[in-house]
Amino acid sequence: MHYSTLRVLCLLPLLALVSLSAKAEFNITWQNQADYIGLRTLDGAANHSHPKTVAVETLARMLSQVQVKDSPYNPSQSLLGDESENLQRVFTDREIELLATKINQALVQANTNESVVFSVSDFRPSYIGRQRLSVSGTAYIKGDRFNLLLGEMHVDMQLKKLRSGVTGTYGKVVSKAEILRDGLNTGNLQKTTAHDWQLMTFAGAQAVNGRTDWLSIDLNRTYEYAIVRNEKKRIDDKYLTEQQQEVSNEALEARIKKLEQLEQEQQPAPQASGIEARLRKLQALYDSGALPEAVYLEKVRAIMSEL
Structure with a gap:
């Protein structure tokens, strides 16, 4: 047997072990088709303050305050503010409800080198009726601050995947392998990924390292729930x-x-x-x-x- 062939055969068990280890680094805690929330070990993640219990109401109010400038989605509704800057809330009420509940549960399970990763979607009004758009990112606790790093903003995931030849993003069960291969980028802790939008700071929240995709939010402050102006359906009063x-x-x-x-x-x-x-x-x-x-x-x- 040729030496190179023998070497490959010897490496196969090691490669299989590495593959299993990589898969073990990503644990999905909730999933609905292409939407998911999970725990993942990421490069640059260490010494997080996990496990941690943060009230669902606190998470919901913080997430409601997160606004973005120059999102690829341009709605007719926006938060009170300077509409000329195209400011809008990142998450819908339904996305906030889901994220606050599931991030709360995931943080309790997380260890010090794990982060919560997510990709969520909801229908938003558009000139063609309603458009299903996705937001993806990473969240973790460091000391007394909630870190929110966003990867992709208001993406028509179905259209994006169709352009790349991937079909069936919604309407079918999506495997973990498909999420890892075809899912949205959840952000990079070590470097900024290319994007045209900008997360806006607010009282209690500051940009991390001057980045426009990453906020560090003070957990010791009290936040109100930011309500979208002219919204037809009211949010659940429990977050007010x-x-x-x-x-x-x-x-x-x-x-x-x-x-x-x-x-x-x-x-x-x-x-x-x-x-x-x-x-x-x-x-x-x-x-x-x-x-x-x-x-x-x-x-x-x-x-x-x-x-």
């Missing part, structure tokens, strides 16, 4: 701070009173009784998404108690 809930309830009360007053002025002789009109108005507000279910039910009970 107590002060936000009080302001929200007061604003809703004032809006209801104003609408009732306008209705009385415009319809001096209503055909239905006052109680029926009030119930219809509450129903309309609830159906439009302007009134949370809890407030709606409370108002209905109050009106019915007058009978």
